[in-house]
Amino acid sequence: MSLRTRLILLSSLWILLIVVVFNVSLYFYISASTTLNETKLLWKKAQIILRNPEIHDSSNWTKPELLEDFKEPDMMVRIIAPNRDVVAGISTHVQLSGYPVVFRSNYYTDMVNDFGFRMLFLQVPIYDDDRQIGQLELGKALNVVSEWMKQLGTGLVIATGGVLAFALISGLVYTQIIIRPIRELLESMKAVRRNRTFVTLSPKITSQKDELGKLGQTFNEMIEALREHDEKQKQFVADASHELRTPLTVIESYTSLLRRWGANDPALREEALQAIQAETSRLKGLIQALLRLAELERMEAEISFQPVEAVALMRETAGRLSVAFERDLVVDAADERIVCWGEPEPLKQLFVIVLDNAVKYSRRPVRIRLSRERSEAVIVVKDEGIGIPEADIPHLFERFYRVDKMRHRSSGGTGLGLSIAKQIVERHNGSIRIRSRETRGTEVEIRLPLAEESS
Template sequence: MRLRTQITLLIVSSLLSVLFFFSVFTYYTFVRITTKSEIGVLWNAAQTILSLPGIRTPEQWNYTGWLRSSLMPQELIRIIDPHSNIKLQLQTDKELSQIPAQFSTQTFSKTLKTSEALMVYIQIPISDEEQHTIAVLQLGRKLDALDDYLNVLLAVLSFTTAVAALLSLVGGMYFARIILRPIHELAQIMESIQKSGVFKRVVMPPSKRQDELGRLIHTFNAMIGKLETNFFQQRQFLADASHELKTPLTIIESYANLLKRWGGNDAKLREEAIDAIQSEASRLRNLTHTLLSVADPESPSTEEAAAFDLEELVLTTAASLQHAFHRDITCEIRLGQKMMHGNADKIKQLLIILLDNAIKYSDERVIVTLEPDPRDAGIAVLKVIDRGIGIEAAHIPRLFDRFYRVDQARNRSTGGSGLGLAIAQNIARAHRGTISVTSSPGLGTQVTVMLPLG
């Protein structure tokens, strides 16, 4: 069963249930109030009859003249002896004789519904001077007008219920269609995306942004946006990776063919080819390593996480790169003897990436600072500062994209693949930290990494 049909049936059934109980309540409340009023009239009439002198004289029960003035239209007056025999009866309608004649010392009132009429009657004991019950007085009334009113009321309630059911059916279908229209559009867009592969979003009116469907559409659009971004990033990653791998492989293949044809007898050509193949193979190995680093999970595993001295790690790593590159690297450490919990190898890799970039693109001294965050002593702030060529502001937002390079020719000449900062960002995120870059062309670059110590 379709959801629209289910909603429509739910609306109709709910409304019909409410109307049914309302109609039943209205009907029986009207009957109760009206019959109670009529019974009150009978009680008043009974008190008048009981005050007559002949009511307690059995000899008077054989005559009806003294009671005829008390008889009202559509009414019955009876006197019943202890043997349930009717001693006196006056009535204006023969249907009133259907009221049962049964002696009882109890005072009560009842409603009698027959196929022909609706009647109410009461009984009250008649006592002599010694307070012995000698008979009972029974008064009854036929409620013809009430019966007609009830028929009209029942017809009106039935008609209104039927009209309400029809209107609720039409209204339920209409409102279900309006309510489910965004979901229908959402399903169509999903099917379209599945068939065409083109990412689409649902247009949401401003008035619908705060309800549940609006939140659903907003979440769907946000999810599609992320999927679209990831899809194009993955496609760009594959294209860039293919391009980066294609160049060294092409060079290796070309020199291998050259060696195969003419390099056997030419020592100089053979040496050139071997050097080129070795260089490109090394570059290919490094590129493969960085690709695997990017593909690694961003969060370090439980086995790799441990407490280590961040200050010592920064000092030893900086000293190693200073010796390897014969460059001046100054460390300004103000963190104190605080331990960091994380993956020491990954943090060292992050620092090497930042120092390698600083050394490549600057000729002056590189400065490394490590200090606690002034706003939170539990966060370490690591900065790598150079006085190199700097970066244009337009390039900074894309520095952490994989394979992105500010200057393709310059990075190729320095051996860069555009993956270093992407790896550094993954390492920082895996340690619940952040990394940012500030730079000015000709003045240098500063990379700031904030790492929680705990």
């Protein structure tokens, strides 16, 4: 069963239930109200009869004219003796006279509904001084009320049927309005799956100020994110293919050269081997960087943060790089107890990337400053190297972007380091910013959230 059919049936049944409950309540309310009014009229009639002194003397009950003054159409009046004999009575309706004779010692009312024909009965005790000597019973055939209630019932049934028909028709229209954006959303999803294209919903749907409009906006935002991600993936594959192709082409060329001429030329053979080794190392570094990117993306759903001593981790990383590059890396911490909230290994990788870049492009000592500002740890890595052109700074975090392709090639760079660094920082809900001037050096500022114990 489709969603539209279910909505129509559920809404129609709900409306039908409301109408039926309302109509039944209205019917019984009107029935009870009319019965109560008729009961009050009978009670007043009984009071008028009981005001006659002859009624309270049983010797007068045999007089034929005793109740003649109270004769009315569709009315019955009778006096019942304690032995259940009807000792006096008048009736203008046969069915009223057929009502069973019962002697009661108290007040009593009864409504008889015989296949839609209503009869109302009232009994009132007759006293002689303080002794009950009989029971006055009045009966009234509610012909007008019965007919009116039949018409009311018929009208309510017709109204219920009309409401149900209206509910079905309006349900078709209403659900068409509701289902239209959902159907368009479904068709868009099918188009994305079938044609591998990113189709967005029309502004007619997304501009609505309701849940369906918000659903459409969210869908369009998701499609835009997928489109952007797809474009980045395509660009990444193209860039990675280009980067991998270059060293492989160099290796292939030198291998071919060795096969043809290397056996008889030691200098050429040495040059070829050095080139192959350099390109192999560069290829290895590129593959490792790609694997790190893939690992970071895979671990997005496996974040397990913990308190990390930023100063200790930075001193350890700087110490190892200082030995490896035989360079001075000066760590200056305003507070030794700066504790970040993150993962030790990715943060260590972040520090390595930033320090490695600073060491490669500067011959002077690199200075690292750690401090805290409010709820953030601030890490600043400053070098006095060759700097970066201002036009290149906005593109530094793009994958495979190189400020100077020849410089990066000679230093073994892949163009992925800062992209990985930014991904790590964003994963830790932090920020990274680079300030640089040519020939004046570069400053990298990293901000990471502090752990609660140190904030």
